[in-house]
Amino acid sequence: MSKFTAIRHSKNSAKKSVLRNRVAVVAGGLGIAAALGAGAANAADSGLMSLSANVGSTVAKQAESQAKAVKDAKVAAAKAKAAAVKAKEDAAKRAEAWVKPVEKYTLGSTFGLAGSHWSHNHSGQDFVVPTGTQVHAVHHGTVVKAGPWGGGDGPAYGNAIVIKHDNGTYTQYAHLSQIQVQVGQQVATGQQIGLSGSTGNSTGPHLHFEVRTGPDYGTGIEPTGFLRAHGDTV
Known part of the structure; x- marks a missing residue:
């Protein structure tokens, strides 16, 4: 082999070696890129799955909260x-009940009692209470008398x-220090x-209290028995 031929052969070998190295580098780069792309894809998939799970959990909690609010509103x-x-x-x-005319009291003179204080026998039941004690209507009705002189x-x-x-019955409340209703008033x-x-x-x-079958004096009936018959303990 001549010297010139040997030199040319050496140059061709060097070119082939460089070319093989470049191919290897390119192939390696492509492999790295592919590996990096796959990793990125996997990371993206993982992130999407995590985000989807979080969104699903939030939606479920909101739905549960709304359902509870609706249930609570229905219960309320x-x-x-x-x-x-x-x-x-x-x-x-x-409205249908009958009550006592005063709350705290001591029973005094009873219905039908004879005595010098009355021209006839006592026409009602006395409830002994201090002056200024609240007097209540024993049942709902209409005021037909109210005033001094026994309202007439x-x-x-x-x-x-x-x-x-x-x-159809009437009740009377007497010896009052103050009258707080007027004739015609519904109580x-x-x-x-x-x-x-x-x-x-x-x-x-x-308080002198009467139960009457009419609006005027002389129609009184025994009041405590009447109240007991209508469910009120006297």
Whole structure:
């Protein structure tokens, strides 16, 4: 082999070696890129799955919260409706009830009792209470008498009130220190109508209470038995 041929052969070998190295580098680069691309893709997939799970959890919690709010609202509405029904029933019961004319008292002179204080036998039941004690209507009705001189029944009663009730009976409240209703007024069961006193023919502070079959004096019936018959303990 000539010197020139040897040199040319050496140059060709060097070119081939460089070319193989470049191919290897390019192939390696492509492999690295492919590996990096696959890693990025995997990371992206993982991130999307995590985001999807978080969104799903948030939506589920919101749905659960809304469902609870709707349930609570229904429960509250049902309770309010039940309370309204009960209040209406209680009001109806109170309207039909009969109550005592005063709360704290001592029973005094009874119905039919004979004595020098009355021209005839005692026409009602006395409830001994201090002056200024609240006096209540024993049942709902309409005021038919209210004023001094027994509201027209006579001076012995002092300041008095007579109420007509829906069952055709009447009740009278006498010797009052103050009258707080007027003729024609509608009163409710238990409503305060005046204050006790000692006006008229009275030996001391008390409420004279009558149950009558008519509006005027002389129609009285035994009041404590009447109240007991209508469910009120006297």
